[in-house]
Amino acid sequence: MTKNRLLNISITICKLAKLIYIFSFILITFVFIHFQIDRDYYHTFDSRINTQTTETPSPFSLNRKTLNKWGGNNSKNNNEVYTVENISTSSIYKTYLKYTLILILLFLCAKEFQNIIQSVKNFNTFRKNNVLSFRRLGKYLIIVYVLSSYSIIHFKDASISEFNFTFTPLIFILCSYILAEIFKEGNVLMEENNLTV
């Protein structure tokens, strides 16, 4: 009973996460399209991009943010130049594609996780599908990790590049692959048990 409740809660959370990802995708697509049509609208918001360069060594993350300028615009006010509406079109497209891909992959992660929980609920825990699901989950998380660890935004005469490597997602990736191996062993044991007469 308790197990089922926990599994039901997990399934509900996965469904909710999928809905949030779909809603976020629709929202960023809407903003992306609106940004193309009416760029000046974003003047009204405080859309300054933090250009402060950072380099923070920490045991759990590596962060490096750099601002590269060209064309000799040192006299200009940074906050005036580096606002959202001044980002180059190609950079906007790249950023949009990046976040779209991240959202799609997170949606797929939630879907795979929901499938695993559903199979546990249906007493089909050690099926081959679950091994494949955990491996897929690991692959999706690697891509999400790589995509979200860097960010390069181009302006007319400058670019901000940020690399942020945190080690926490790596633990999740490792856990996915370890669980895939555990479930693979479980699958072998289940098949042996099924073939015991």
Added chain:
Amino acid sequence: MPIVINLDIMLAKRKMRSKELAEIIGITTANLSILKSGKAKAVRFSTLEAICKALECQPADILEYIEK
């Protein structure tokens, strides 16, 4: 696998059908088919005992080791 199941031979000797044996020893025909075809990974002592009792034979009459 070097262990060969001679259940077919014993069934023929006792003029018994697989379905009948499955009913007597209390396993499914699918499981008996797995055993006969040599796909089984293991045999429980209780199953072996039931088979020997039903077919009035020794475990050696059913199981044979052939080195490959």
